Amino acid sequence: MSFFEAIMLGLLQGLTEFLPISSSGHLMLGERFFGLEEPNLLFNVVVHIGTLVAVTLFYRKDVLGAVGGIYKATVTGLRERSIEAFRESEGARLGVLLVLGTIPTVVIGVALHPFISIGGGEDVELILVIGGLLIVNGFILFAAKFPSDDNIEERGGKWTLWNITPTVAILIGVAQGLAVLPGFSRSGLTIVAALWLAVYRTEAARYSFLLSIPAVAGAMIFEGAINYEAGALASVDGLTDAGIYGLAAVAAGVIGYLSILVLVKMLQKAQFWHFAWYCWALGIAGVAWVLI
Secondary structure, three states, rough: HHHHHHHHHHHHHHHEEEEEEEEHHHHHHHHHOOOOOOOOOOHHHHHHHHHHHHHHOOOOHHHHHHHHHHHHHHHHHHHHHOOOOHHOOOHHHHHHHHHHHHHHHHHHHHHEEEEEOOOOOOHHHHHHHHHHHHHHHHHHHHHHHHHOOOOHHHHHOOEEOOOOOOOHHHHHHHHHHOOEEEEEOHHHHHHHHHHOOOOHHHHHHHHHHHHHHHHHHHHHHHHHHHHHHHOOOOOOHHHHHHHHHHHHHHHHHHHHHHHHHHHHHHHOOOOHHHHOOOOOOHHHHHHHHOOO
8 A cells, every 4th residue: 555545545534434435335436436445354454543632632521521430420320329419410411321322232243244245246236226225325414405403402402422322323323324325424324313303403413423432442352353263364564564554544633623623613604515516426426327
């Protein structure tokens, strides 16, 4: 892999990981439309670490609050033999909500894993599936146009991360689990689900991106374990490759951080649904390419 290819793939990963346009779908279509070589597993792990660092830095106060809150609540709960500490601490409650949201993601992701393979399947069939799911993803994003913070009480709630219910957290986790399908966007499905479940716009983004931390980290560990057992886990070949991988991770992290910033701003201005136009255009192009 050349320096230029690594940086471009890192930028693509950072851009599509958080914007609601499907990173896996872009990777697969890029390989087939432009003849790009699929990067090895280690490269994928490294650039995902870059995006994980980006989202962790962006929401560092929430991450530290959740970790610290769970630790303190656990110590207090064991000492007092009560779970009240988890209800009274905002950080601990957030940590519990993230765990609840991650459980259905893991169950659905593991269940669908045998049917999903980067680079697997016939090219024509795969492009048709990705194109179709991108079109569906566009309609899901377009649905974000209708729920707003103005009519949130009419939909049964006004949830922030302090008073969001466990049921809402689990349902958002289900949406995240379905997003393992290439063509669906993780951030798109989770944010739209949160909006329709009457979570405030900025809080929907906050929970979505915080929920991505255990999901992406868990997926990397899962894929790494499978490929390690199969003997397919590549290694870095010399200092040059190590430097290229590191720069790709930095590129993914920087553009990922900026992508989160842009997405949050668009949610604040109720412009999130405009990403639907891009998904429709790309999805239709993919389907047309197969049919024509």
